[in-house]
Amino acid sequence: MKSNRLYFIDAVRAFAILMMLQGHFIDTLLAVEYRDDSNTAFQIWTYFRGITAPTFFTISGLIFSYLLIKAKKKGTVKQRIRKGLMRGLMLIGVGYLLRIPIFQWLVGEFNSYFLVIDVLQCIGLSLIGVVLVYQLCLKNTLVFSVLMLQIGLLIFTTEPLYRNLQLPNTPEIFANYMTKAHGSIFTILPWFGYMAFGAFIATLFYRYLERPKFKLGIITGFIVVGLFLIYTSSYTLMQLYYWSDIQLFKDVAYFNYLYTRLGNVLILFALFYAFEFIVKQPLILRIGQKTLSIYVIHFIIIWGSFTGYGLYQLIGKTLNPWQAILGAGVFLATVCFISFHYAKTNAFLYLQIRRLIDKFKTT
Numbered sequence: 001m002k003s004n005r006l007y008f009i010d011a012v013r014a015f016a017i018l019m020m021l022q023g024h025f026i027d028t029l030l031a032v033e034y035r036d037d038s039n040t041a042f043q044i045w046t047y048f049r050g051i052t053a054p055t056f057f058t059i060s061g062l063i064f065s066y067l068l069i070k071a072k073k074k075g076t077v078k079q080r081i082r083k084g085l086m087r088g089l090m091l092i093g094v095g096y097l098l099r100i101p102i103f104q105w106l107v108g109e110f111n112s113y114f115l116v117i118d119v120l121q122c123i124g125l126s127l128i129g130v131v132l133v134y135q136l137c138l139k140n141t142l143v144f145s146v147l148m149l150q151i152g153l154l155i156f157t158t159e160p161l162y163r164n165l166q167l168p169n170t171p172e173i174f175a176n177y178m179t180k181a182h183g184s185i186f187t188i189l190p191w192f193g194y195m196a197f198g199a200f201i202a203t204l205f206y207r208y209l210e211r212p213k214f215k216l217g218i219i220t221g222f223i224v225v226g227l228f229l230i231y232t233s234s235y236t237l238m239q240l241y242y243w244s245d246i247q248l249f250k251d252v253a254y255f256n257y258l259y260t261r262l263g264n265v266l267i268l269f270a271l272f273y274a275f276e277f278i279v280k281q282p283l284i285l286r287i288g289q290k291t292l293s294i295y296v297i298h299f300i301i302i303w304g305s306f307t308g309y310g311l312y313q314l315i316g317k318t319l320n321p322w323q324a325i326l327g328a329g330v331f332l333a334t335v336c337f338i339s340f341h342y343a344k345t346n347a348f349l350y351l352q353i354r355r356l357i358d359k360f361k362t363t
Contacts, residue, residue: 006205007280008272009063010288015272016056017291021298021335022328023049028302028312030324041321053119053186054194054261055268060123061198062205065130065148069141069206077139084131091124094296098305117176117184120295125177125188126195133199145203148196155193156258160251162189190258197262201269215273222270229263286340293339301335 026045036042064084071080099114133151137144167175176184208214237253240246252259272279287294304310319327 006063006066007285008269008276009059009066010285011276011279012055012059012269012272012288013063013291014284014288015268016052016059017287017294018332019048019052020056021294021332023052024298024302025311025328025331026324029315029317029319029327030321031317031319034321034324051261051264051268053191055265056119057123057126057191057194058198058201058262058265059269061126061130061195062202063198064127065134065144065199065202066205068130068134069144069202072139072141081131081135084127088124088127088131091120091127091292093124094292095120095124098296098299100306101308102306103308112172113183115173115176116182117186119186121177122186122188122191123195126192129188129192130195130199141203141206145200145207148199148203152193152196152200155190155196156262157252158248159190159258160248160255163255193258194262194265219270219274222266222273226263226266226270229259229266231263233259233263287336290336290339294335297338298331298335301331 023045027049034042037046068077068080068084071077095118096114098120099116099118101109101114104110130148133147134144137147162178165179166181167179170178172182176182177188180187204218208218211217234253234256237249237256241249241253299305300310302311304313
């Protein structure tokens, strides 16, 4: 019997997490004098680093939504929703935990920098958002599909309206999810847009996966839409501006990184799905299934979570290109090794959350 498991999803996740690891390592430790924007190699590295986060958010929306919709067919949707909410809260909690400066607090030094939002909090809140939208749709897959597509388009097209958003009268813990004014790396807008597009793609897989020519059709669709977004979306937005005289379309067209990056992601999906028979190697799939552990370990090593002493503090921006490249390779291998053989982040945290919920129910 032919398996319908989507191996390419784990392969894409593995690619995204490895790209993130090397990107953070090189960006954190490469000496300033080697950051030459006119250098072809540096341009290529910068370009691929730029598609890492969009890829990760989109594939996260795809896999979570796909499993959520499939759970309805299996009759386990309540359990999947509960698990999704737990995972969302867990990611938010871990995101804050990694930035807590324990030793500073012990000596009485306090600041609000640990409240800044990074990728984990953003993905966690986005997962919760997907669950809430699915509930609002009354678990109707078609309505969910259309609504997620509309949400993605709305978030991307209105980006100029919140690009420089300031929320001076909002408590920082909440404002950080919407503005970068206090140092947040990621904000829920526009990144929930990628999650929404991933959820829409998931509905396509759910509805049409078992059709004979689906794989060829979806790969072709990824390529066509991807190329359109990369090369023609700005032109289309300008035509909408000329037709409607709505300034927003022009503003988006002149800074059209969201749709362009989505196009890059779709091309990447097409390549990984087309060559799934090559990329579905046990090691690659295992990396794709250990992304949280890998992220936590790499964060601790580079930025010194909890202790305040990591590679950033000990080495700084001192490496030449060859040292950075070789170091990145060793770093990737080390983080993956620790994750495979010593880290049980997901299982441990889920267990603690379940115990906490059980104690709450008992009380």
